[in-house]
Amino acid sequence: MMSKSFLLEIGLEELPARFVTPSINQLEEKVVAWLEEKRLQYSHLQAYATPRRLAILISNLDELQPNIEEEAKGPAKKIAYDKEGNWSKAAQGFARGQGVSVDDLFFKELKGVEYIYAHKFIAGKQTIELLPELKEIITSLHFPKNMRWGSHSLKYARPIQWLVALYGHETVKFSITDIATNNITYGHRFLGRPVTIERPEDYKNSLLEQFVIVDADERKAVIRQQLEEIENEHNWVIPVDDDLLDEVHHLVEYPTALFGSFDEEFLTLPKEVLITSMREHQRYFPVEDKGGQLLPYFVTVRNGNRDHLENVAKGNEKVLRARLSDAAFFYAEDQKLAIDDALAQLEQIVYHEELGSIADKVRRVQQGTTIISRLVAVDDKTKQVAERISSIAKFDLVTQMVGEFTELQGRMGEVYAELAGEETAVAHGIFEHYKPRFAGDNSPDTIASAIVSMADKLDTIVTCFAIGLIPTGSQDPYALRRQAAGVVQILQDYELNVTLEQLLVQVLNIAEEKKVLKRDREEVERELQHFFQLRVKAALQEGGMTYDVIDAVLSQAIGHIPTVVKKAQVISERRQTTEFKNMVDALSRVTNISKKATQTGSVSTDLFEKEEEKHLYEAFVTLEQKVNEALSAGEVKQAIDALSSIIPTINAYFDNIMVMSEVQDIRENRLNQMAALASVIQSVANFQELVFAS
Secondary structure (H helix, E strand, C coil), rough: CCEEEEEEEEEEEECCCCHHHHHHHCCCCCCHHHHHHCCCCCCEEEEEEEEEEEEEEEEEEEEEEEEEEEEEEEEHHHHCCCCCEEEEEHHHHHHHHCCCCCHHHEEEECCCCEEEEEEECCCEEEEEHHHHHHHHHHHHCCCCCCCCCCCCCCCCCCCCCEEEEECCECCCCECCCEEECCCCCCCCCCCCCEEEEHHHHHHHHHCCCCCCCCCHHEEEEHHHHHHHHHHHCCCCCCCCHHHHHHCCCCCCCCEHHHHHHHCCHHHHHHHHHHHHHHHHHHCEEEEEEECCCCCEEEEEEEEECEEEEEHHHHHHHHHHHHHHHHHHHHHHHHHCCHHHHHHHHHHHHHCCCCCCCCHHHHHHHHHHHHHHHHHCCCCCHHHHHHHHHHHCHHHHHHCHHHHHHHHHHCCCHHHHHHHHCCCHHHHHHHHHHHCCCCCCCCCCCCCHHHHHHHHHHHHHHHHHHHHCCCECEEEEECCHHHHHHHHHHHHHHHHCCCCHHHHHHHHHHHHHHCHHHHEEHHHHHHHHHHHHHHHHHHHHHHHCHHHHHHHHHCCCCCCCHHHHHHHHHHHHHCCCHHHHHHHHHHHHHHHHHHHCCCCCCCCHHHHHHCCHHHHHHHHHHHHHHHHHHHHHCCCCHHHHHHHHHHHHHHHHHHHHCCCCCCCCHHHHHHHHHHHHHHHHHHHHHHHHHHHCCC
């Protein structure tokens, strides 16, 4: 079959950098799905994107859809005719639906039943006739924000300036707003000129001649290479923030990296302030020496060639000087603010209308910190440090620097606290208590700041649930899932000897005492349990655990997080062995029959009739003690070994004992024995959730 290449380009006013990648990914996905729906074959599809264009180049796109020939199955023969022997309405409707006459219907047997069939033939269409449908894909793209322009009703990220739709040498005709497709694209806004694309294959090179690198990955690689060249030339280190690089390469079409300088006096500002000022306001990369010390230089990426770089550098230096002067002013003014005065200002800042001020939140976190410190049994010094961190952890929220750069909250608190004379552990804890801030971030690096982090995150989660602010679907405006995952991570990393349920009960007590619990407590507690169970499940999945192992270890209360993780790890390691499967089979007999116990009570040894009952009871007493001690110490392997050791006794019991005795007292006593043993088994895991290969 003959084929040609196809080019689709949407020319736009400059897109915000954060729009570019999601937009081109969306366009690519929709075009691929459309090609599949239309049964159009091609050899390769390449997506291109710059701030001013989204483009798709499809190589060797077939000129013709393949024909469809198939047999369509209809109703059974018994309802194909009416009483007079004519075609029934069902048969006629089937024929119409298939686009054939009733004379073209035939019968065929399927599994002993005859059905009506129609031979269906759909001739393939010319690709050039189908391609105008891409207009609907273009107009269906969605963006974080839209705008209208002129008198047009179309809402789009930015106004469409031109459209290219070229199949081989032929323009695919359609228009959007008042823009009609043609084969003319546009080069760099200042350096390039309009370009007539003769063939889709010429697209990339034709635009490169007009100072546009349409391949986003190539632009990023060019920037990296240019940064390395500057590094090597000056013996510098340019730390590349990947998020900043992602943004910068979508701000330019033809990148040229250059450097400038700033006054050395600004190096007296904290390093984070300088880097944030350069990155957030100007999209500059900082410069360091080989030892990691910040140097009075910056690197920026120009959207253009190397002409007049000195003038460009001077212009950037002038702008940066103004930004750094502002930062220096904020820094000096903030140091005049005493910590106690800053804390007093928190009283006036609303945290949430139903939860009070930020100062109210601080007091709840302080109370939670004291309680958690006691629960995890830290020493007095650690408790004092944690309590001091919790009392001043939010004071920097009222500083001018954090007002300008919200991402510096915590970091500026650390800097200002040290300048105010706070001990290093306390000052550092102000920054650390926000950790982990995102997936993959580290836990706080001291136990004191970890305690405050948990108190802070648990307060946010519990109080939000207390007033009904519960994440639904993809909606989680208060990032409660991330904060819950952080609590789970800290409990695991520090192997703290406290259960999640204990923490939730204590923080709920605080919420109730502070009168911010506006819903039924039992319902909130159930919702929190389920919410955290999903976070633990997600953590186990990230650790490579299979769904059945996760279900087995999370069948009851969550409990001690490190122990839950160890349970999953040990079960995963042992599940492939025959010995383990035999153990699960035996334990499952106990847990299965224990469900028949209508009311649980104590086991009476006086009602034992056979030695096997006595032997199992003695083994149970020993097992219960061993399992409880092992789990309390986090020794999961010992707990499972203890279960394994009782298997011969369980098998001997079932070989010789009929649990469901006809004598009611004996039957109930035996069921009580099964229930007691099942309770010990399930304190380790619900082994019946495990799926074994047959």
